[in-house]
Amino acid sequence: MRYRDPHFDLEADLKLGRRDCLESLPSFQEGKPPGHTFKPQSAKRVVDIFDEPQFFVDAPSSNDVKQGRDGDCWLMAALCTLSNKPGLIEKICVAHDQDVGVYGFVFYRDGEWISEIIDDYLYLTKPDYDESYLDRVLFDELERANPEEAYRRVYQSNSSALYFAQCQHPQKTWLPLLEKCYAKAHGDYASIEGGFGGEGIEDLSGGITSELFTSDILDKGELLRVNDEFLFGCSTGVWGLNRSDNKGIVELHAYSVQKAVEIDGQRFLRLKNPWGKGEWKGAWSDGSKEWTSEWLQKLGHRFGEDGDFWMTYSDLLRKFQAFERTQLFGPDWGVAQIWTTLTVPWTTSYHDTSFCFTLSKPGPVVIVLSQLDDRYFRGLQGQYHFQLAFRLHKTGHEEYIVRSQSQYRMRRSVNVEVELEQGSYQVRLKIIASRREQVLPLDQVIRNHAKKRRDKLIRVGLAYDLAHRKGKFVELPEEKAAKELRDRTIRQAKREEVKHRILCAREESHYMRRKQLRREKRRAKNKGRMQSTVEKRDNLTASNSDLKVAQGMGRVSSTDEASKDHRQVSRKEDLASSEDSESLSDLSGRELDLEIDAHLKESREPAQEGCPPGLDQDELDEFEKDPWNAVAVVGLRVYYKISDTDENTQVVKLKVVRPQLLEGVSKDEMEECQKSQDLDIDDSSKDATLEGGIVARKKSIIGEEVRSVRKDKEQL
Numbered sequence: 001m002r003y004r005d006p007h008f009d010l011e012a013d014l015k016l017g018r019r020d021c022l023e024s025l026p027s028f029q030e031g032k033p034p035g036h037t038f039k040p041q042s043a044k045r046v047v048d049i050f051d052e053p054q055f056f057v058d059a060p061s062s063n064d065v066k067q068g069r070d071g072d073c074w075l076m077a078a079l080c081t082l083s084n085k086p087g088l089i090e091k092i093c094v095a096h097d098q099d100v101g102v103y104g105f106v107f108y109r110d111g112e113w114i115s116e117i118i119d120d121y122l123y124l125t126k127p128d129y130d131e132s133y134l135d136r137v138l139f140d141e142l143e144r145a146n147p148e149e150a151y152r153r154v155y156q157s158n159s160s161a162l163y164f165a166q167c168q169h170p171q172k173t174w175l176p177l178l179e180k181c182y183a184k185a186h187g188d189y190a191s192i193e194g195g196f197g198g199e200g201i202e203d204l205s206g207g208i209t210s211e212l213f214t215s216d217i218l219d220k221g222e223l224l225r226v227n228d229e230f231l232f233g234c235s236t237g238v239w240g241l242n243r244s245d246n247k248g249i250v251e252l253h254a255y256s257v258q259k260a261v262e263i264d265g266q267r268f269l270r271l272k273n274p275w276g277k278g279e280w281k282g283a284w285s286d287g288s289k290e291w292t293s294e295w296l297q298k299l300g301h302r303f304g305e306d307g308d309f310w311m312t313y314s315d316l317l318r319k320f321q322a323f324e325r326t327q328l329f330g331p332d333w334g335v336a337q338i339w340t341t342l343t344v345p346w347t348t349s350y351h352d353t354s355f356c357f358t359l360s361k362p363g364p365v366v367i368v369l370s371q372l373d374d375r376y377f378r379g380l381q382g383q384y385h386f387q388l389a390f391r392l393h394k395t396g397h398e399e400y401i402v403r404s405q406s407q408y409r410m411r412r413s414v415n416v417e418v419e420l421e422q423g424s425y426q427v428r429l430k431i432i433a434s435r436r437e438q439v440l441p442l443d444q445v446i447r448n449h450a451k452k453r454r455d456k457l458i459r460v461g462l463a464y465d466l467a468h469r470k471g472k473f474v475e476l477p478e479e480k481a482a483k484e485l486r487d488r489t490i491r492q493a494k495r496e497e498v499k500h501r502i503l504c505a506r507e508e509s510h511y512m513r514r515k516q517l518r519r520e521k522r523r524a525k526n527k528g529r530m531q532s533t534v535e536k537r538d539n540l541t542a543s544n545s546d547l548k549v550a551q552g553m554g555r556v557s558s559t560d561e562a563s564k565d566h567r568q569v570s571r572k573e574d575l576a577s578s579e580d581s582e583s584l585s586d587l588s589g590r591e592l593d594l595e596i597d598a599h600l601k602e603s604r605e606p607a608q609e610g611c612p613p614g615l616d617q618d619e620l621d622e623f624e625k626d627p628w629n630a631v632a633v634v635g636l637r638v639y640y641k642i643s644d645t646d647e648n649t650q651v652v653k654l655k656v657v658r659p660q661l662l663e664g665v666s667k668d669e670m671e672e673c674q675k676s677q678d679l680d681i682d683d684s685s686k687d688a689t690l691e692g693g694i695v696a697r698k699k700s701i702i703g704e705e706v707r708s709v710r711k712d713k714e715q716l
Contacts (some may be wrong), residue, residue, distance in 0.1 A: 002045070002100040005119040007459070008184040010043040014123075021183075025379025025449055026191040030653065034378070035190025039070065040123035040163040042156070045101060046173055049122060052159055053630060055096055060089045062258060063306065064175055068164035071193035073254045076165065076274030078200030079175070080256035084227045085328075092204055095176060104243050105181040106438030108206040110373055111637055116185045123163035126155035166363065168276060168306075187460055191378040196410050197233030198324025207326040207417050208368055208639070211407050214317050223260060223269065223323070225314070230327055232257035234271070234320040238409060249319050257323075263298055265312035270299075279309040282319075293628050305611070306470075322409065325605070327366070327417075334642040335499070336652040339635035341471035344386065344433040346628050352659045355636040356428040357396065357658040360651050362421045366639040368394060368402065369429065371632055372414035375466040380446075383439045384630040387432040388414050391503050395424040426657070427533035433630035483593035498599045499592065517587050625638040636652050 013021040023035035046053050064079035067073055082088040094115070095104040101120035106113050129136055129148045138149070143150040155161060158170040165179040182203075183189045198209030217223075227233050233494075237251025259270040273279065284290045286303040296302065298367040301310060311319070329335070342353055359365070369390045374381035390412065403415040440448070449457045638652045 003100050004049060005117070006182075007122075008118060008180075010121040010123060011543070012178075014040065015311065016045050018453075018456075020188065020459075021455070022189050024188055025381045025445060025453070025460055025652060027445050027454060029440060033190070034193065036191060040125065041127035042124045043076075043121045044124060044156065046098065046120040046177075047101070048159060049124070049156065050171055050173065052171050052173050053098060053125075053173050055093070055098065055177075056090075057088065057169055057172055060174060062256065062272045062308075064169060064172060065272075066159075066166050066168055066175075066180075067274045068162060068176075070164050070179070070183075070189050072165070072195070073274050074180055074195035075179070075192060077197040077254035077256040077272070078204055079178075080258070080272045080274055081083045081197065081231045081233055081326075082204055083229070084258055088205055089174075089178075093178065096177075097689075100632065103177050103181065105178060107182065107185055107203050109185075109376065110467065111335075111339075111370065111635055114185065114207070115479045116181045118177065118184055120173075120177065124156050125160050126161065128156075134538075137146045137695055145282055156555050160383040163665055183550060186375050187378060187463065191375055195375075196324060197235070197256065198326055199410055199412060201231055201233070201324075201326040205231075205326070205328055207328040208366060208413070209324050209326045209410065210405070211410050212323040212325055214323070216315075217323075222634070223316075226257050226260040226269070230325045232326075233324040234322065234635045235315070236319060236321045237670065238322045246319060248279055248285070250278060255320075261299070267311050269313060269316050269318075270297065270301075270308065270310050273307035273309075276307045277305050278307060279305070280315075280319075282311070282313055282315060284310045284312060284440045301426070302459055302603070311637055321492075322440055324410070329366075329639055332642060333639050334646070334651060335637055336654050337637045338654040338656060340656045341468075341473060341631060341633050342429070342431065344384070344630040344632050346433070346630075348430065348432045349427040349439050350391070351431060354429060354657050355635075355654065356652045356657050357427070357437045357560065357566055357638055357642070357652055359425045360649060360653075361646075362419070363641045364417065364419050365652075366415060366417045367417040368637040368639070369427070370637065371411075371634050372467045373412055374466060374666060379449075380442055380460055383435050384433050384441055384632075385411070386630075387434070387435065388634065389430040389432075390414065391428045391430075392416065392418065393426045393428060393538065395426050401425075402429070409552055427636060429634065430633055431604045431634065433632070435541075435628070435630070468633055470635065491500050493602065495596055498596045502592070502595055607685060638693040660712070 008021055012020055019035070020381070021032045022038045022040075028032040052178050060079075060083050062083045064083070067076045078091065079107075092106050094106055098120075101116060103120065104115060104117050106115050126132065126135075127150045129139075132151070135155070136147070139151045141148040159166040159168070159172065159176075160170065165175050167173070167175045179192075183192050185615050186192055198211070201207055202209050205474065223232060225702070231632065234255050234257055235251075235253060236249060237253075254274065256268055256272040256691075258272050261268050268284070282288075286305075286309065291301075299310060301308075336357070338355065340353065341353060344351075350552050367390075369388050371386055371388060387407070389404050389406065391403045393400050401420075402418050403414050404417050408412050445484075446457065446461075470574070602614060636654065638654065640651050642651065
C-alpha cells in the first residue's frame with residue numbers, strides 16, 4: 001500500500017475545496033488570504049505523472065531548476081547556488097522510496113535541523129480528463145481509440161505538467177518534491193512566497209548569511225571567492241523600482257551567482273535566473289559581439305534560453321545593488337546556543353537583559369543573534385516585527401569590541417565574525433520593535449478562523465507553540481535565589497511604605513485634634529471673660545435695695561457658671577491628655593501588622609481590565625485602549641573552531657543575564673555590570689552622556705584600547 005500523508009494531502013485538500021495546503025491564514029484587516037491566486041486543477045502521484053520517474057538522474061545542478069507558479073524565486077535561487085557545492089542538496093534529501101511514495105527531507109530552522117515526511121502527490125496545471133468538459137470533447141473527436149490516455153500524455157505527463165516547480169529534465173522529481181516538503185514544513189505553498197536567497201541557503205545548509213550592499217563592499221575582490229569560502233546571491237531594485245533600462249535584469253528578483261573567474265586580466269561572473277529563462281542583454285550576453293569561439297571555449301559557455309548568462313565584474317556591480325553572502329560551517333566548527341524571551345520596550349535603547357559567554361581558548365568565532373522565523377506560523381506572527389542589533393564587550397569593559405551591521409532587508413538574524421582571546425564576553429542587545437496596525441492581533445485571527453478553518457488553525461498554532469518553546473524561561477539556581485531576594489526586598493519596601501503612611505496619618509490626625517482642642521479652650525476662656533465684664537457693669541447700676549439680693553443671686557449664679565466652665569475645661573484637658581498619651585505610644589506590633597495587611601489587600605484588588613484607576617473605558621485614548629505589548633524570542637549562537645583536543649571540553653559556555661541578577665550585588669559590582677550600557681560611539685547623542693572636562697571627554701571618546709596603543713608608542 002502506498003503512503004498517503006494525512007497532514008498534507010494535496011488531493012483531498014483540492015477536491016474538498018479546503019485549500020489548507022495552498023493558502024495561509026489571513027492576518028490583515030482586509031483582502032483575500034495569501035495564496036488565493038493559486039489555481040491548480042488536479043493532483044496525482046509521481047508514478048501516475050512521470051513515464052520513468054527518477055529522483056536523481058545525475059547529480060543535481062542549477063540546470064535542473066525551473067520556478068513554477070509560486071513566488072519562491074529566492075528558494076529556487078538558493079538551490080541553484082547550493083548545486084555548485086557537490087553533496088549539499090543530497091544532504092537534505094535524506095531518504096525516499098519511490099514505490100511506496102514516501103520522501104524525507106531535513107531543513108535548518110531556528111538553529112537546529114528539523115525533519116519532514118511527505119507523500120508523492122503533486123499539483124498539476126490541467127484537470128483530470130473526466131473534469132475537463134471542453135478538452136474531453138475535443139480529444140474524443142481526435143482520438144477515438146483511447147482519448148483519455150491521449151489527454152494524459154499531452155496535459156498531465158512528465159515535468160511540464162506540474163503546477164509549481166519542475167526540473168528541466170522531463171523525468172527528474174527531486175525539485176518538485178523538495179519544494180512540496182518545504183511548503184509543508186511552513187504550512188502551505190503561500191507561506192514560501194517572497195524571501196531572500198541568503199535565507200534560503202541558510203534553511204538548506206545551516207550556514208550564516210550577511211547582507212552586503214554594492215556601495216559598501218570594501219574588498220572588491222571578495223566576490224571572486226564564490227564557492228570557495230562563501231556562497232553568493234544577488235538582487236536589484238531593493239530601494240524601489242528604477243525607470244532605467246536594466247537590459248534584461250529583473251528587479252526585486254533573486255539571482256544565483258554560479259561562478260567567478262579571472263581570465264586574461266578580465267573578471268567574469270556567471271549568474272543563473274531561477275525562472276530558467278530571462279537573461280542579461282548587455283555585454284557578453286548570448287549572441288553579443290564580445291563572444292568568439294575562443295572565449296566560448298575558455299568560459300565553457302553555450303548559447304541558449306536557459307537562464308544562464310555571463311557578466312563582467314564591473315557590469316555586475318553596476319546593475320545589482322545587494323548581495324547575500326553565506327558562510328558554510330564544516331565538521332571543524334562547533335556551535336553553542338541559548339534562547340530567551342524578552343519584553344521589548346517602545347524605546348530603542350540597549351536591553352537590560354544580555355547574553356554572556358566564556359571562551360576557553362583563543363580563535364575565530366562567529367556570533368549570531370537571531371529571532372524566530374515567523375514564516376513557519378504565517379497568520380499568527382502578530383503585529384510586531386523586530387530589527388536586531390548587538391555589541392560585543394569584554395566583560396566589565398565600557399568600549400565594545402565589535403558591533404553588528406544593520407540589516408535593512410533580512411531581519412531574521414545579524415552576525416559578526418571576529419578573533420577573540422580566551423576570556424569572558426558580554427553581548428548587549430538592541431531590539432527595535434515596530435507595530436503594524438494593519439495586521440490583526442493574534443486573538444482576532446484565532447476568533448476569525450476557529451470555526452471555519454479549525455484544522456488549519458490548530459496546525460499553525462502547534463508550529464507557533466513549538467517555536468516559542470525555545471524562549472521558555474528556565475531559572476538557574478542563582479537566578480531563583482536572586483529573584484526570591486528581590487521579591488522579599490520589594491515586599492518589605494511596600495510594607496515599610498504602608499507603615500510610614502499609617503503613622504504619618506495618625507500624627508496628622510492627632511495634630512489636628514490637639515489644634516481643635518486648643519481653639520475650643522481659647523473660645524471658652526474668652527466667653528467667660530465677656531460674661532464676667534457684663535455682670536460687673538450690670539451690678540453697678542442696680543439699686544441698693546436689690547443689690548444684696550442681686551449680689552447674692554449673682555454670687556450663686558457666678559459660682560455655678562464658674563463651676564460649669566471648670567468642668568468643661570477639665571473634660572477637654574482630660575481628653576487632650578488621653579489623645580496626647582495615645583499619640584505618644586505606638587500601636588502594638590500585631591495591630592500595626594493587621595492595619596498594614598488591610599491596606600495591602602485593598603491595593604491588590606483588581607481594577608477594571610485595560611482601564612487605569614479613576615477612568616472609564618470611554619475616557620481612554622487610543623494608546624490606553626491598545627497598549628504596547630511587544631515580546632520577542634531571541635537566541636544567541638556562537639560558532640567556534642574545534643580540534644581533536646576539544647572532544648571532551650566545553651569550549652563555549654553561554655548564559656542569559658537578566659536584570660534581577662543585579663539585585664543584591666554591591667554598588668561597585670552594579671557599576672561594573674552597567675559599564676557597557678553607553679550609547680554607540682557614532683551616536684549623535686553620545687556627547688550628552690559624557691562627564692568631566694575636555695580631557696576626560698576626549699579619553700572617553702578615544703577609548704581604552706586606543707589610549708593603550710598610543711601609550712605604548714610613546715614609550716618606544
